[in-house]
Structures are given as structure tokens and as C-alpha cells.
Amino acid sequence: MIGGGIPCPICGTRLQLTLDFIVEHSAAACPKCYSIMQFPKNDVLFEEYKKIKSEMETLKKQIKRFG
Numbered sequence: 155m156i157g158g159g160i161p162c163p164i165c166g167t168r169l170q171l172t173l174d175f176i177v178e179h180s181a182a183a184c185p186k187c188y189s190i191m192q193f194p195k196n197d198v199l200f201e202e203y204k205k206i207k208s209e210m211e212t213l214k215k216q217i218k219r220f221g
């Protein structure tokens with residue numbers, strides 16, 4: 155699972171990448187060895203993620219309204 159910090163494939167440094175970051179950016183650079191990592195583009199996952207995120211936003215707004 156993504157979340158607990160995935161290691162850089164080159165130098166093994168733990169990268170503080172969140173799922174948010176990976177979904178919104180398709181690549182990241184390692185802060186230690188500066189190698190660029192490309193994330194596999196997964197449109198199905200991306201759409202699913204966006205959907206869940208917007209549902210959560212809607213829920214949050216509803217909670218605010220009733221709270």
C-alpha cells in the first residue's frame with residue numbers, strides 16, 4: 155500500500171509521498187539522489203479517488219451545515 159512512505163528505487167531513501175501527491179503529480183524527484191520517479195498512470199484509480207474525495211467534501215459540508 156502507498157502511504158507509509160515508499161523508498162526511492164535508486165538510493166532507498168524513504169520518500170514522504172502521499173496518495174494525494176501521486177494522484178496530482180505524475181512524477182517526483184528524490185530529495186537525496188534527485189532521480190526522477192514516474193508513477194504509473196492509472197486513470198481508473200484516479201477517477202475513483204477523485205470521486206471519493208468529492209464525496210468526502212460533500213459529507214464535510216453536510217456535517218458543517220447540521221453541526
Ligand SMILES: [Zn+2]
Binds near residue numbers: 167185186188189
Ligand atoms: Zn534516491
